[in-house]
Structures are given as structure tokens and as C-alpha cells.
Amino acid sequence: MEKEDALNALAALGQETRLDVFRLLVKAGKEGMTAGAVSDALNVRPNTLSTHLGALSRCALVRAERDGRSIHYIADLATMQSLVTFLLRDCCGGNPDLCAPIANLFTTVSCSDTKGL
């Protein structure tokens, strides 16, 4: 992940409604939730939520899948993991090899093997 992508992702998550949306979708798992369901759950107006979902989509923290009239939004933990790796890059005295593999465990060992995200 490049700096600009990380910056966009961090800015996206640094806003209360969007952080709530992302965490809700993380909990919802691979099925995700429709925009309407998120709107109801968080009590955010549909048009406002749509703006936020657009922001999360643009930086790939979330992806959209249309299903009939509804659109399911699903958290993309691979992006989350890239972000984490980026943030901890050079955290061990400029030797990223020490931290990066551990960051990979988030998805490769734990999450994807248990619930498939």
C-alpha cells in the first residue's frame, strides 16, 4: 500500500459515522449488509450514509455487491491488513521484515482460516 492510499483509508476511518459503518460491516462478516440495513442500524439517513459508503468504497475498505434492488456492502479486511502493515513499516528500526510477516498473520492464519472473513 502506498502512502496516499493509507492516508485516504485513515481519513475515511477518522470520521465517526464511517468508523461505525466499517466496524458494523466487519461484524457482519462476508455476507455484509445492505445499505438500508446499515442505515437502520446506525440511524443515519440513506443519502448521508450513501456518501459515507462511497468514501469507504473509494479507498477499498468496503466493496459493494448488488443483489436485486439492494446493494450489499462488505468490509474488505485485506485492505485493513495492508493499512496495518503500512503503519508499522519501519517500526523495528527500518527493518520491516521483523514486523510485516506478523501483520500477515491477521488474515492468513487467523481470520481466513476460521470464518473466511
Add this chain to the structure above:
Amino acid sequence: MEKEDALNALAALGQETRLDVFRLLVKAGKEGMTAGAVSDALNVRPNTLSTHLGALSRCALVRAERDGRSIHYIADLATMQSLVTFLLRDCCGGNPDLCAPIANLFTTVSCSDTKGL
């Protein structure tokens, strides 16, 4: 870490200058850098930088240590790690035990054992 703390930290890092500052301090290691050195390195005016350093300090991503006339700023990776843990909480279908211990490895195993952060 609580949601509000995570939100503040994410908002702090979601701004280019502050992200640059934080990453620079991560690379600088436990010695940190003086405000002036950061100002020179990133080409940001001292008063503007001071505002950003204040923002990073307020959410504990950075801590300050005065040394004579200078003030050293040091990245606090423990906060970073708490943030990561918070973001990935419930990423394994509501079973945080699967992910949280792995998040802990960032500091307990890798970083603190090698350079003491």
C-alpha cells in the same frame, strides 16, 4: 482502547502532514526528534508543526520530552498497537480471542525485543 480514542487517533493520522510526522518519528526510534528537526525534515513551519504535534500528543500517538531548550517527540507504538487491536476486534466473527493475541505480537514479540521500540 475505546472507540473515541481510536477515532481521534485515526483522524489524527488521516492528515498528510501528521502522517508524515508520525512515520518520521517511527523511523527515528526511541530517541525521537526535536520539533525543530521535524520541522526542517518535512519543511513545515514551526507553528504549524506545533499544532500537529499537539494533535498527535493529545491522542497519545506521540509523547514529548523536554531536553533543555528543545523538546523531543517520540512515536508511541503501544498506542499504535492498541489502535490496530481495536480495528481488528470482532474481525473473526465476533471472536476477538482469535485476533487479539496476534495483534499483541507486534510489540511483545517483535519490536520490543529487538530495538525496545
Add this chain to the structure above:
DNA sequence: TCCATAATTCGAGAATACTCGAAATAACGA
């Protein structure tokens, strides 16, 4: 004490972001 250096605080202007109501688009079923 007086001066120089290091950093912060203050106040204001410009730019950006958030939210909303209204209108538009997309998909389904009768």
C-alpha cells in the same frame, strides 16, 4: 539581567468536510 534560541499560543482567512432535502437512477413485480 539581557539576549538568543526553541517551541507554543492566538486570531483570522481560506479551504474542506458533513449533513440534509429534493430529485434522479436502478431494479423488480403487477
Add this chain to the structure above:
DNA sequence: TCGTTATTTCGAGTATTCTCGAATTATGGA
């Protein structure tokens, strides 16, 4: 085709954030 539901786009108003010059505080040395 028409109506209904789900979601997005548009435009504007309000609020927040960023940056800056100027002034202020803090420290150390002559």
C-alpha cells in the same frame, strides 16, 4: 408500462480544519 422500493446524486448551508503571521512563553548562556 406503471408503481414501488432501494439507493445514489445534486446543491446548498453549516461546521470544522488547516495554515499562516504575529505575539508569547520557556530555557540556557553571557
